[in-house]
Amino acid sequence: MTRGLSDLTWPRRTERLLLRPPQRADLPAVLAYRSDPEVARWLTAVATEEEEISGRFLVSGTALVVERDREVVGDVMLQVGDGWAQREVADRARRTQAELGWVVAPAHQGQGYAVEAVRELVTIAFALGVRRVEAGSFAENVVSRRVMEKVGLRQEGHFVRESLHRDGTWRDGVTYALLADEWDVVGPTHLISQGCSAEHPRRRPHGQHKVLLHEVAATLQANVRHRLTHEPVHLVTGQRPPDDLVPPVAGQRGRPVRPGHELPTRRASSRSRPGERK
Ligand SMILES: CC(C)(COP(=O)(O)OP(=O)(O)OC[C@H]1O[C@@H](n2cnc3c(N)ncnc32)[C@H](O)[C@@H]1OP(=O)(O)O)[C@@H](O)C(=O)NCCC(=O)NCCS
Known part of the structure; x- marks a missing residue:
């Protein structure tokens, strides 16, 4: 209402x-x-x-x-x-x-x-x-x-x-x-x-803005870091920001990095493909 x-x-x-x-x-x-x-x-x-x-x-x-x-x-x-x-x-x-x-x-x-x-x-x-x-x-x-x-x-x-x-x-x-x-x-x-x-x-009321801002900042930072270094990132935060918030270009293979999600490194992902030459 x-x-x-x-x-x-x-x-x-x-x-x-x-x-x-x-x-x-x-x-x-x-x-x-x-x-x-x-x-x-x-x-x-x-x-x-x-x-x-x-x-x-x-x-x-x-x-x-x-x-x-x-x-x-x-x-x-x-x-x-x-x-x-x-x-x-x-x-x-x-x-x-x-x-x-x-x-x-x-x-x-x-x-x-x-x-x-x-x-x-x-x-x-x-x-x-x-x-x-x-x-x-x-x-x-x-x-x-x-x-x-x-x-x-x-x-x-x-x-x-x-x-x-x-x-x-x-x-x-x-x-x-x-x-x-x-x-x-x-x-x-x-x-x-x-x-x-x-x-x-x-x-936001009740201090929610603190949580969200912290997460948004951490997510954007992690995206940039991942893009530059290709190192895996793992964000541990309490709450997940809205999907749209994460830049679509940020992650490897076009996958964005979100709190609580881990992206494999290039090497790790190629290793995991069956039948592929090392
Ligand atoms: C529209 C209005 C409310 C803006 O108020 P304001 O407090 O001066 O606006 P802000 O200071 O928040 O500025 C907003 C943006 O407009 C820009 N701006 C302010 N005056 C400007 C001017 N004379 N020419 C060009 N840009 C101007 C500001 O630089 C700012 O952009 P920036 O941060 O990218 O530089 C005010 O001009 C006004 O009351 N106008 C007459 C009534 C009106 O038009 N109401 C809206 C009807 S739809």
């Missing part, structure tokens, strides 16, 4: 930011950056007055404000919805996905806040129990697309002149998405590629 944002404990913290449900006192700050033409040009609606945004921010239960050092630096949106399904199984697709959105105030842009907040947003979405997250933007919104790519979302659609901008022009749109089981892979891999500490509780 998919939960809602109100079922979670707030606030949620990242390395530098705090995410929490909005309060009326936040509205002036939100209105100030959302009414900025450079921000509004990419958004569904131009914010013009507090009352107009209060419905979405205070009533809908889909918005979260992003704070840095007690200052509102932006907001994010998470709206749980139904996946597409054939009629006979439509019940099973109810509340299985979430649409995401984000804004960072111009004064705070360019400091990695969007990426940091959206990573947490994706974590929150999957913690609620959805199986897929999705986000869309105008194709020209390269900064927002960069945010999606850095978080690990995959571009799934490019729609030619299907979105009408308020300036009257039809523009290309793009959609990005990610599945919950892929987040288990993308999340820690991204952390490693960014040199983040395995101690950092950014991804």
Whole structure:
């Protein structure tokens, strides 16, 4: 059963930011950056007055404000919805996905806040129990697309002149998405590629991230070592990372090395072939 944002404990913290449900006192700050033409040009609606945004921010239960050092630096949106399904199984697709959105105030842009907040947003979405997250933007919104790519979302659609901008022009749109089981892979891999500490509780509750990150790192390291030396590797770890995580080119004869699996050396494998000359 998919939960809602109100079922979670707030606030949620990242390395530098705090995410929490909005309060009326936040509205002036939100209105100030959302009414900025450079921000509004990419958004569904131009914010013009507090009352107009209060419905979405205070009533809908889909918005979260992003704070840095007690200052509102932006907001994010998470709206749980139904996946597409054939009629006979439509019940099973109810509340299985979430649409995401984000804004960072111009004064705070360019400091990695969007990426940091959206990573947490994706974590929150999957913690609620959805199986897929999705986000869309105008194709020209390269900064927002960069945010999606850095978080690990995959571009799934490019729609030619299907979105009408308020300036009257039809523009290309793009959609990005990610599945919950892929987040288990993308999340820690991204952390490693960014040199983040395995101690950092950014991804998973209850310290699970430590185990997985440790295993992922060990597996990748072992793959590289095996490829260079052809020596057998044997990883002894408690938990096996998802199969997709292991690079397909890593092992001998195309076999990847996974925790708890041992690959033979070249010599050992040729010896084992019956009838072959030594
Ligand atoms: C999109 C938005 C949220 C990004 O916020 P941000 O906090 O500045 O983003 P980040 O600092 O996390 O940067 C994300 C990436 O975009 C890049 N970027 C940031 N500003 C950029 C700019 N003006 N031009 C090109 N790239 C830029 C960053 O360098 C970073 O990529 P990198 O790490 O590879 O260098 C912000 O620009 C915004 O609110 N825009 C208006 C509203 C909007 O477009 N919302 C999304 C609607 S789909």
